Amino acid sequence: MESAKSRRRDSEATAAAIVTAAAQLFSQRGYDGASTREIADRAGVNVALISRYFGSKKGLFEASVLPMLSIKSLLSQDMATFGARIAGYYFDGLPEKAADPILAVIRSSGNEAVTAKARDRLRQQFIDAIAEKLRGPEAKTRAAMIIMTVSGVDLMVRVLRVVPEHEDERAALRDRLARDIQALVDG
């Protein structure tokens, strides 16, 4: 274990701090809206280190957002509770400031050069990965419907922010969502 003092000169820790700050800011403001200076400030490091460690802003985007684009942890658990877990994630708690790689891709999608790789990874790590887990007919179609529905939730909750205020309405929406997604999982 290193001391706090030596950590200040630990390039790995510095790069990790940049990645963390970048993931948050790209999620919040998208690629064009998040400046390298702001990312460096939030990470508590100098701006020049971004080019130093990641080559360019685009390199930083790929290093921070792409690795987070995975749904494996959700798929490794019992698929009989998949719908409930997804719905719970978005409606119980609602982590406002947390980094959301899907949101980062959505908000950066106006920049084709930057999000081309991210889209490829989204297809592989999400749609294809879900389709593999599904039993029964039309697995791919159902997988597409699932990712579409989840994307829609992400959009409604985190982009449009139109979640019902009343607790019972929220619960009704969450339960309906859990049921509909689970129906797609079960076939």
Next chain:
Amino acid sequence: MESAKSRRRDSEATAAAIVTAAAQLFSQRGYDGASTREIADRAGVNVALISRYFGSKKGLFEASVLPMLSIKSLLSQDMATFGARIAGYYFDGLPEKAADPILAVIRSSGNEAVTAKARDRLRQQFIDAIAEKLRGPEAKTRAAMIIMTVSGVDLMVRVLRVVPEHEDERAALRDRLARDIQALVDG
């Protein structure tokens, strides 16, 4: 009817050309990614006219994107065919370059100052408007589910661009979508 020559000095036509170009470019690249110069070029007018006619870039965004945020034309027809019409819109034809106000809001959503009004209008013109059209229990919850699903389609088709290549898979997805949305409409 005015001649083509006099149209060149028709401020209304000029403003309209700017609005059209802006709607397209804001949809494609989002607010931050679409520069005023590029918008002016596509409209075939001078950049200075944007400030002249709309005050600012933000003013142009509101003048071009906000008025398009309406679903009235889709709701005015028979609600028994709502699901099929939505699904057909996204899967038959697939208008790549057309201006899509929802997409513009999504891709600009990293910029809070610009999209605050757009979100309000989305809630009113979409969720509330749909809820009013629905009969049966939990109209608001179902309206939220519908807009969530449609947003997800918009996202998958136009942002992530992960529509199945094979015609039969596409048709299967379209039909399943139409059915699921219609089920939400019917209660």
Next chain:
DNA sequence: GTCTATATAATGATAGAC
């Protein structure tokens, strides 16, 4: 390993000529 200083380019906006 990290900083300061700077090069270069692009942005939104405006003043004033035509």
Next chain:
DNA sequence: GTCTATCATTATATAGAC
């Protein structure tokens, strides 16, 4: 009603000192 020219600002990226 539309244009040219320009301003002030901000962006990413880099060279070189420490």
